[in-house]
Amino acid sequence: MPPLDTAAIAPAPGATQRIHLSAAGVSVVLDVTDGRAPALPHWGAALGSLGEAGLDAICAASVPPVPHNAVDVPVRVGILPQQSDGWIGRQGLTGSRPDGSGWAPRLATRSISIDGEPWDTAHAETGAALVRFELADEELGLAVALEVELLPTGLLRQRATLTNTAASPYALEELTLTVPVPGDADELLDFAGRWGKERTPQRSTFTVGTHLRENRRGRTGADSAHVLHAGRPGIGFRQGEVWGVHTAFSGNHRHLAEQINTGDRLLAGGELLVPGEVVLGEDEE
Incomplete structure (x- = not known):
């Protein structure tokens, strides 16, 4: 893969950002659409050099149709699935406050770094790397540091750290990460x-x-x-x-x-x- 390309114009807050990692015959595509939590449109065989148009096409192709008896917009399944995104399956983060609130967070991406360096451009392609997403729901007082790392061997590794940023205690029931x-x-x-x-x-x-x-x-x-x-x-x-x-x-x-x-x-x-x-x-x- 070519070296990390950060030549694109920095997007406005809440814009779409996409990253392509590739190593040892494996490609991982990460998609942050409209500032939401990251999704994983592709995790599998190497895709070769995509360029900006190709990376956008891969992400667009992963958007599902809207079926009958579902929410009115395509449901985008994140690495940490959320009910606030319309996901009707098992939630990635489950917990609550003592009064029963805080059980349906809407985590959004606040910042991204690649191998420890801040990244705020629209597209990137690189080899093995560690991508860190800082997610937060300020209203509910929750923050998640989500790490997605493609090793030189082609192994994909994920880790999440939850922080309670509110004064009220938060009882965590489950923190589960997914891959499609x-x-x-x-x-x-x-x-x-x-x-x-x-x-x-x-x-x-x-x-x-x-x-x-x-x-x-x-x-x-x-x-x-x-x-x-x-x-x-x-x-x-x-x-x-x-x-x-x-x-x-x-x-x-x-x-x-x-x-x-x-x-x-x-x-x-x-x-x-x-x-x-x-x-x-x-x-x-």
Whole structure:
């Protein structure tokens, strides 16, 4: 890939910004439309050098049609899915204040940096890099630092840090990050097992609903999902294109695959919190 291009004119606040990362045969496209939380229009095989027009085209092609019995605008699924964006599936951030408020945040992108350098242009293409998005909902007093990193090996890594910026405590229930998978990835593959027979593969069809694997041992274990994969039927070590997610946490954790009735499909993972385990005071994260 060419070096990072920051020659474009800096956009106004709330404008659209798009980033293309590529390394080791993998491309990742990040899209911030109208200042909203970032989405991931493409995570898969390398796309080559796109240029500004090509990058815009990839993002435009990922906008779904508006089906019957849905909200009146295309639902754009972010890395941290939000009900405020019209997403009817599982929410990426779930929690509330003591009075029951704060349960439907509308996080917006306030700033972006690439490898630690502030970035405020409309388009960028580069190789492996760490992109950091600062998200906030000032009205509800919540902020999220979202890191999306493509390693030189082609591995995509994500991390999110939630901060309570309000005086009232915030009880966090779930913070789960997602990646999209294509509509023809019809098969799920993960692992189960027991002591002496761990990492036993199991396959199922990727249907409407949620395939949920929760680990409540306080550690990993022989029955851990380990890696949750999605791919075309018959995927194996030597055949098929596969998308996989591993939750890199040694305590209670979850993996899930979700498809809603529009056909949108996600893989996701995060820590599994028990009630009251994380209650954030002002400026705690």
